Amino acid sequence: MKIAFYGSSLVSSYWNGAATYYRGILSALARHGWDITFYEPDAFDRQKHRDIDPPSYARSVVYPATPEALRDVLAEARGADIVVKANGVGVFDRELLEGIIANAGPHALKIFWDVDAAATLDEMRGDASHPVLAALPDLDMVLTYGGGPPVVDAYTGFGAKRCIPVYNALDPETHHPVAPDxxxxxxxxxxxxxxxxxxxxxxxxxxxxxxxxxxxxxxxxxxxxxxxxxxxxxxxxxxxxxxxxxxxxxxxxxxxxxxxxxxxxxxxxxxxxxxxxxxxxxxxxxxxxxxxxxxxxxxxxxxxxxxxxxxxxxxxxxxxxxxxxxxxxxxxxxxxxHTYELRAVQVDALFRDHLARQAVPA
The missing domain is CATH 3.40.50.2000 (Glycogen Phosphorylase B;)
Structure with missing residues (x-):
């Protein structure tokens, strides 16, 4: 069971506040048996300020921020069961979103994972040509890392088939008490x-x-x-x-x-x-x-x-x-x-439910 995840960065938190969230969710999902590849562009000096080495729970693919490299990594979406585009990559955000829809297999679950939903919704309200707004009919669901009922109502009002908050949480192996410094x-x-x-x-x-x-x-x-x-x-x-x-x-x-x-x-x-x-x-x-x-x-x-x-x-x-x-x-x-293991149980159930329904003949 494969996940292709296109995000800002897994290995660097430099100008990338979502790094902790990605690491927590994806490491916990890997323990549930998911084979994860995380695709991130070499942009904004993030690779010069890495916090971690490529982790064991995901294959880390860092690609040059060029159109040619973008096409190559998007082509790999065809082999995944779950294809995710996170917001805030910073380069090629429109192309990545359009690309996962164009390249995902016919039975793959296509997700926009919004780690800044309130801001994205504000942009959509002011821009009828916003790429997320255009993509919603072709996406299977929107996941967010917050926002509660107001965000769910707003996204479904814009046409999202499903919108489900998957809140931030704690990875106790990463964040825990230490001696004062x-x-x-x-x-x-x-x-x-x-x-x-x-x-x-x-x-x-x-x-x-x-x-x-x-x-x-x-x-x-x-x-x-x-x-x-x-x-x-x-x-x-x-x-x-x-x-x-x-x-x-x-x-x-x-x-x-x-x-x-x-x-x-x-x-x-x-x-x-x-x-x-x-x-x-x-x-x-x-x-x-x-x-x-x-x-x-x-x-x-x-x-x-x-x-x-x-x-x-x-x-x-x-x-x-x-x-x-x-x-x-x-x-x-x-x-x-509020641990990432509990969040992963939620996400794992969503993913497996979708795959099970896709396997049932019409």
Whole structure:
């Protein structure tokens, strides 16, 4: 049973926030017997900033970002039972989507896997010629890594045959408690790349509390922040490799999650960082968004902030003992209910059900 997966990158998280999600889902699916090939273009210096070697659970194919190489890798879709195009590859996104439809075998399951559904839907609403909108009649289903009922309703309203959220989760073998690392010592840490639809919320939920709590130490990790003006008590770490995430989460008194505008607006969209932090037993402060209770219980497993003042108030009142209690409770919750193994059970059942129905004569 073969999966051909066309995405941004499996081996690098550099300008690629979906890497943790891909690794968690695909490694768990491999344990269910799936033979996976992941196709990624050599683009955006991702290959120069690899986090991992090619993994044992998937064949990693890195192809030159050229039309000729694109045709070659798309031709391999013909031999797969499941053909997936993820969004946000960054190059040839339209051609990849059209290509999986054109090249997939007649009985293959054709999937668009949207790891930024709220933003994609906003684009579709404003562009009648959007490639995803054009592809929906030929796709068997859309999978998303968040969004809940609003995203499902929107996608089916646009004509998707099926839309099913497969939420972010935890791989406990990758993200878990480790010893503190003085490089990441601070009172509050935030990890995320600088993106246009996130920057204003980072200013509100991270930089404003830093300015108000001048006696506290703040740390920001991720790409693009080196030119951002920040208070003097904020350090910028730059790109934080996956192997450093556990120490980044375990060392500070608390870590902050800040959703992008579209994800915060639509709700039901916990970022990978939420589960990484919880798996490391970090005390997480998150901006408020609808559906948080589905994943973590406010006040006992996560602290929820409506604005920057709430973040400052949480941090000012947070003792070491309470931070540890919240972190341990969050870890227990995600291990019980939100692991990639549980997500893989869901996806495996979807895939096998489709293949079984395709095998039944009309």
């Amino acid at each position: 003085p490089r990441f010592a601070c009172d509050l840490a935030f990890l995320g790349n600088r993106l246009p639809d996130r920057e204003a919320r980072v200013e509100e939920f991270f930089l404003k509390p830093a300015a108000r709590l001048a006696d506290r130490r703040f740390l920001i990790g991720g790409n693009g922040w080196e030119t951002k003006q920040m208070p003097g008590n904020v350090r910028h770490r730059g790109h934080v490799y996956t192997a450093e995430h556990n120490a980044f989460n375990c060392t500070p008194r608390a870590v902050l999650n800040v959703a992008r505008d579209s994800m915060a607006h639509i709700g039901f969209s916990p970022a990978t960082r939420v589960f990484e932090a919880a798996g490391a037993a970090a005390c997480l402060i998150t901006d408020a968004w609808e559906g948080i209770e589905q994943f973590l219980t406010p006040d006992s497993e996560v602290l929820v902030a409506r604005d920057g003042q709430d973040v400052a108030d949480h941090l000012a009142a947070l003792t070491t003992e309470r931070a540890q209690a919240i972190g341990q409770a969050a870890k227990a919750r995600v291990l019980a209910e």
